[in-house]
Amino acid sequence: xxxxxxxxxxxxxxxxxxxxxxxxxxxxxxxxxxxxxxxxxxxxxxxxxxxxxxxxxxxxxxxxxxxxxxxxxxxxxxxxxxxxxxxxxxxxxxxxxxxxxxxxxxxxxxxxxxxxxxxxxxxxxxxxxxxxxxxxxxxxxxxxxxxxxxxxxxxxxxxxxxxxxxxxxxxxxxxxxxxxxxxxxxxxxxxxxxxxxxxxxxxxxxxxxxxxxxxxxxxxxxxxxxxxxxxxxxxxxxxxxxxxxxxxxxxxxxxxxxxxxxxxxxxx
Ligand SMILES: [Zn+2]
Numbered sequence: 267x268x269x270x271x272x273x274x275x276x277x278x279x280x281x282x283x284x285x286x287x288x289x290x291x292x293x294x295x296x297x298x299x300x301x302x303x304x305x306x307x308x309x310x311x312x313x314x315x316x317x318x319x320x321x322x323x324x325x326x327x328x329x330x331x332x333x334x335x336x337x338x339x340x341x342x343x344x345x346x347x348x349x350x351x352x353x354x355x356x357x358x359x360x361x362x363x364x365x366x367x368x369x370x371x372x373x374x375x376x377x378x379x380x381x382x383x384x385x386x387x388x389x390x391x392x393x394x395x396x397x398x399x400x401x402x403x404x405x406x407x408x409x410x411x412x413x414x415x416x417x418x419x420x421x422x423x424x425x426x427x428x429x430x431x432x433x434x435x436x437x438x439x440x441x442x443x444x445x446x447x448x449x450x451x452x453x454x455x456x457x458x459x460x461x462x463x464x465x466x467x468x469x470x471x472x473x474x475x476x477x478x479x480x481x482x483x484x485x486x487x488x489x490x491x492x493x494x495x496x497x498x499x500x501x502x503x504x505x506x507x508x509x510x511x512x513x514x515x516x517x518x519x520x521x522x523x524x525x526x527x528x529x530x531x532x533x534x
Contacts, residue, residue: 276345310382
């Protein structure tokens, strides 16, 4: 499942093909993904120039010179294919640039989405309206304010997109491990000192994954390049029963219906 680093890597890869390019043609090969595609997609995108590509939480944003932003979410299995030699049945949306590059949004499980929103109304767009701040560049004092009075487990609060936007299960587990904070600790009880360590751990795990993803981009320009997925290694995630550097063993618990991996010796 694509997390923030995969989305960031995807946006950077798409940027090399789409930045300042005109969209010559699009093709919606089915009417919907998770929800219906906008039916005026062709009218609003064809002939438009892509002036900026960026990311918000786990969404990729393509701003056009017509004041629209194409917003994509990769869902569970989505990825963009660059210059596919032939189209497959899961290539649901195609975009062709004025340089003749062809991009296909492939999504076998169709949990992804594609929307077109007025760029200057993005903050008010329902999926964005309640989102908290980005995890990269987060101010620890701001996090402290957002956690104040909250008695729920820090693990669950970090997954709450209204508190911080874009963090998923893997990176929350890894960041709590690095910051040596127990996943069940109540969010409001954590000192500013420890939150500073947590914020820098969040920044580090995300930046390292983005850097790993970036190093895979050199292959993307070749035909049939795929964006967004790359091998990663984790300290605790999916490592139940395996040794931690401290000599203890990684444990798995379930919180909010999802697995948490942590080291009971290192995290308190
Ligand atoms: Zn340990």
